[in-house]
Amino acid sequence: MAAHYLEFERPIAELEAKIEELHKLSETAGPGAFDAEIASLRERVGEMRRDAYSNLDGWQKTQIARHPQRPHFVDYMAGLIEDFIELRGDRAFADDQAMLGGIGQFRGQPVVVIGQEKGHDIATRIKHNFGMARPEGYRKATRLMDLADQFGLPVLSFIDTNGAYPGIDSEERGVAEAIARGIERCLTLGVPMVAVITGEGMSGGAIGIGAANAVLILEHSVYAVITPEGCASILLRDGALAAGAAKAMKITAQDLIKNKVVDKIIEEPLGGAHADPALAISRVGDAIEEELKALLALSPQQLKTQRAERFYAISRP
Template sequence: MATHYLDFEKPIADLEAKIEELSLLSSTAGSFDSEIEGLRKKAEQLRKKTYGQLDPWMKTQVARHPQRPHFVDYVDGLFTDFTELHGDRQFGDDQAIIGGLARFRGRPVVIMGHEKGHDTATRLTHNFGMARPEGYRKAVRLMDLAEQYALPVLTFVDTAGAYPGLGAEERGQAEAIARSTERGLTLGTPSIATITGEGGSGGAIAIAAASRVLMLEHSIYSVISPEGAAGILWRDGARAKDAAMAMKITGPDLIGLKIVDRLIEEPVGGAHADREAAITRVGDVLAEELEALSGLTPAQVRQARADRFYAIGRLEKGG
């Protein structure tokens, strides 16, 4: 797969293009090993420096990177015996949210997540990760199943928001999101939500009302997209960067507001730069968090989750 470079990565792209050019020349015009090694070190240093000082708009671009791992990649990398369950038993099957039963490091779990797709065909199949009401009703059905069999629930969030189309609204989009959020809050088994890319609006929180909310280092989580906020505030979607800078949508701010519980470090260059390492790191953190939640009674799980959400945005009195 050809590497996709973001706008702010142009200096890195130029260096790596030069490395590729010298590598090709080496086969016909002699060795350029020392020059290539020097350029590789320079590119790595530049990548580390660049990703060490990303602003919120840059992180928004990284969160949306087309080569970032998606839900199907986490399923392949972290779970075994995955059995997908389809449909909401009312209208149909929404492939923007995929879910089912699986084993995580030998432990049975229920998993679900937004899937955006990797190419034109799969993006259309999965509606770019924007779920319709039947997607959220499927999520409720999966959570009911998890509680019935006392299984933990692991969700993976990556969506710009719920689908706002006419058909979705006619079938009760807002009510479906509310029911899914409510079911997550009342679930009697431990649940962990991981924001893997873009967590947008109610479409995200509908499967992120969990016991623990984790977030990859360069992901974003917000009540509205920067473009949407810019359109409302200034009637100019081109000011999305200004909105992103003001919205507190990145990890450090969300940790401070107690909206997110833990950040998961990404490889240098983002999760798309080393997909296998990023997926493995997510798995290690999920294992730690699941272990911390094990042994709780259903009442304790519900109380701990309630306490967590009541604490969001709460200001502590000064000394």
């Protein structure tokens, strides 16, 4: 797949294009003809990427969180969950493919897994509705959490959505109530729950499966009550001011951990999770394993108490 460069990565893209040109020239000039120049340019690219990714603002991180080549839920399932069995439907209306879930093994531990899937291309994005779940998606998630509680299985949730689907049909079927029930079920679970924000965690669409004992976030993911575009449209009456809104909203992982909204930042590979998906997925797995190890030692009542206290503590001095 061809590399997809973001706006702030344009100088890096230009240098990598020059490297590619030198590679092509070396095919005719002979082996090793441009090795020194290529090595020098690669070193420069590395320096530019380190500089760029160490000084990102909220809008740039939002762009990275939305990167089309960033690992999605299906990638995390493939890399972390063995013997996965998908469980479909909310037993009331339909099966929502924006919200996926089922049971499987995470590093030898039976778990229930839930996550939002955006899709990687036009066909899968349409199939998964760009990760925007309808009410039946949240009711499916609640059903899976009921199953986890019944059989004593930890819950892992992977959050990546710009919000629940806001269409008329979604509103008619009670999306707000479905999200509220999801939040309530998260908070009342007698089993450990770990949530990971892998891309965008926006609005109630994210918190509906995110009221966990531990909320982890990837280094360049974002988490907020609304998208920057939505904030700019409502408060500033101009969606084009999204970049400024993103900076003001304090939606980055670094801002969120200061305010105790998230519990841990998972370091991404240089250049973002899309630069080395396998490494990013492995690091997410390590972070989940560490959190689960501590949580599995707690009783059901201790888990409920810890979860409640965790959310009461948000933004307290």
